[in-house]
Amino acid sequence: KQEVTQIPAALSVPEGENLVLNCSFTDSAIYNLQWFRQDPGKGLTSLLLIQSSQREQTSGRLNASLDKSSGRSTLYIAASQPGDSATYLCAVKDNYGQNFVFGPGTRLSVLP
Amino acid sequence: DGGITQSPKYLFRKEGQNVTLSCEQNLNHDAMYWYRQDPGQGLRLIYYSQIVNDFQKGDIAEGYSVSREKKESFPLTVTSAQKNPTAFYLCASSIAGTISGNTIYFGEGSWLTVV
Secondary structure (H helix, E strand, C coil): CCCEEEECCEEEEECCCCEEEEEEECCCCEEEEEEEEECCCCCEEEEEEEECCCCEEEECCEEEEEECCCCEEEEEECCCCHHHCEEEEEEEEECCCCCEEECCCEEEEEEC | CCCEEEECCEEEECCCCCEEEEEEECCCCCEEEEEEECCCCCEEEEEEEEECCEEEECCCCCCEEECCCECCECCEEECCCCCCCCEEEEEEEECCCCCCCCCEEECCCEEEEEC
16 A cells, blocks of 8 residues: 655745755555645645656746655755745555545745 | 635534535546545545546545535535544545546635534
């Protein structure tokens, strides 16, 4: 059964710092991996989608990488801002195309 | 605007009572999902449906029921058999199967509290 973990569970950084969030999954037979942002009491918003054949995706200050063989993905946030404060979750979709398995998330606080 | 609408945003349930959470989508997605999120924890899959009139149990289906009579709608009933229902419930939808660019979209969630 696929399991997804995220490290660290929480992170606090001063504004302007570059940071990396980590996501690990146990079964490398994935179809894609997504990173989401969740604000308190809200639903999830998709940030980046990486297909299994891709190595990375970029959107603005965000860059996500995927190393399927080692079961790892990272989300890189450049020049962090207080508005980036939120919980970031990763999710993998298996090769059977049925379900998404989510990690527990990393709670990020960017201090002004 | 296209999206997923969940209602109500806040719901209180008395002991022994069944309650139903509504989820409607106008994205023309075949697949719909219900997740439960407890404070500080990830999402756990309750039920999912890949097509109208068909649905499958997820990891924590006990005490919950669903129906999928229309493509746009996937209501979740929290029954009295669910002993610890207080949580944040998220509905989601996606294109079914493995299609390039397949992402999952979420509603704004519903808070359920037992009183």
